[in-house]
Amino acid sequence: MPELPEVEAVCRRLREEAAGEKIVKLEILRPSITKPQNPEAIEAACHNTNLKQVERRGKNILLHLANGAVIHIHLRMTGNLYLIPDRRLLTSAVRAVFHLRGHKGIVFYDPRALGTLRLATDSLPEPGIDPLTPNFTPALFQSLAKKSRKPAKLFLMDQDKLSGLGNIYAAEALFRAGIDPRKSIGQLSSRRLTALHAAIVGVLKDAVHSAYLSYSDPGHMLAAEEESLMVYGRAGEPCRTCGRIIRRMIQGGRSTFYCAECQT
DNA sequence: AACACGACCTGGTAGC
DNA sequence: TGCTACCAGGTCGTGT
Numbered sequence: 351m352p353e354l355p356e357v358e359a360v361c362r363r364l365r366e367e368a369a370g371e372k373i374v375k376l377e378i379l380r381p382s383i384t385k386p387q388n389p390e391a392i393e394a395a396c397h398n399t400n401l402k403q404v405e406r407r408g409k410n411i412l413l414h415l416a417n418g419a420v421i422h423i424h425l426r427m428t429g430n431l432y433l434i435p436d437r438r439l440l441t442s443a444v445r446a447v448f449h450l451r452g453h454k455g456i457v458f459y460d461p462r463a464l465g466t467l468r469l470a471t472d473s474l475p476e477p478g479i480d481p482l483t484p485n486f487t488p489a490l491f492q493s494l495a496k497k498s499r500k501p502a503k504l505f506l507m508d509q510d511k512l513s514g515l516g517n518i519y520a521a522e523a524l525f526r527a528g529i530d531p532r533k534s535i536g537q538l539s540s541r542r543l544t545a546l547h548a549a550i551v552g553v554l555k556d557a558v559h560s561a562y563l564s565y566s567d568p569g570h571m572l573a574a575e576e577e578s579l580m581v582y583g584r585a586g587e588p589c590r591t592c593g594r595i596i597r598r599m600i601q602g603g604r605s606t607f608y609c610a611e612c613q614t
Numbered sequence: 615a616a617c618a619c620g621a622c623c624t625g626g627t628a629g630c
Numbered sequence: 631t632g633c634t635a636c637c638a639g640g641t642c643g644t645g646t
Binding site for chain 1: 615616617618619620622623624625
Binding site: 352353409424427429462464466507509582583604605 | 637638639640641
């Protein structure tokens with residue numbers, strides 16, 4: 351699930367529903383999620399303190415607590431944060447629970463258990479530019495891009511350059527801009543980079559909206575995804591624009607989906 | 615600096 | 631039914 355849009359939706363939800371609430375205690379059910387830190391130390395840091403602020407940095411979530419501690423959560427491949435009560439939680443895979451006052455709570459749900467929950471101590475993550483901030487201008491994007499010779503898809507997924515795009519939205523942005531994922535990013539014309547910049551912002555904004563809605567209406571997810579994804583996961587199916595068959599290839603060990611007709 | 619690949623984990627699905 | 635193989639939204643460490 352989590353690329354930037356899903357993480358942003360999670361953060362918005364937490365701000366609305368849980369910011370300002372008192373955390374009575376944190377319960378870590380799967381100790382390996384805190385490695386190499388000690389789970390007891392993190393539980394202790396979350397004992398009886400208020401959740402002051404929820405911050406997103408790229409795909410990282412930072413929970414600022416009133417006692418000064420900062421919890422750093424990364425959802426990785428399958429993580430999610432749900433607010434109690436939520437029917438989805440009945441199927442287990444719950445790795446940690448922030449118990450709030452009353453019957454509320456924040457549940458760290460993660461079937462694959464690759465996600466992490468740690469105390470942010472010395473080194474907070476310093477990712478690349480967040481495409482949803484005003485700093486992400488076409489000019490800045492071009493200057494970053496011109497310095498790299500990476501294939502466009504790998505450049506977009508490099509979190510040290512841009513932070514937030516993952517396998518789905520990198521592919522979707524390239525489709526929207528009509529760019530072949532293998533093309534060296536630095537070789538693209540300014541005009542095409544400008545189009546790509548707009549595509550990135552557009553794809554992410556649409557997806558944030560959709561991800562946010564899917565919280566209140568889980569059924570929305572499937573419907574919206576089916577309509578909105580143009581290439582991701584559609585190998586063998588016809589391109590919605592030109593009808594040619596969508597292809598799959600491997601880049602950086604990950605699947606890339608693209609239309610050879612629309613993306614040149 | 616760029617790339618490939620394995621590791622970290624679990625679960626779903628296709629194929630035999 | 632049950633086995634095997636492969637696939638999955640992310641990142642990190644290691645080796646070439």
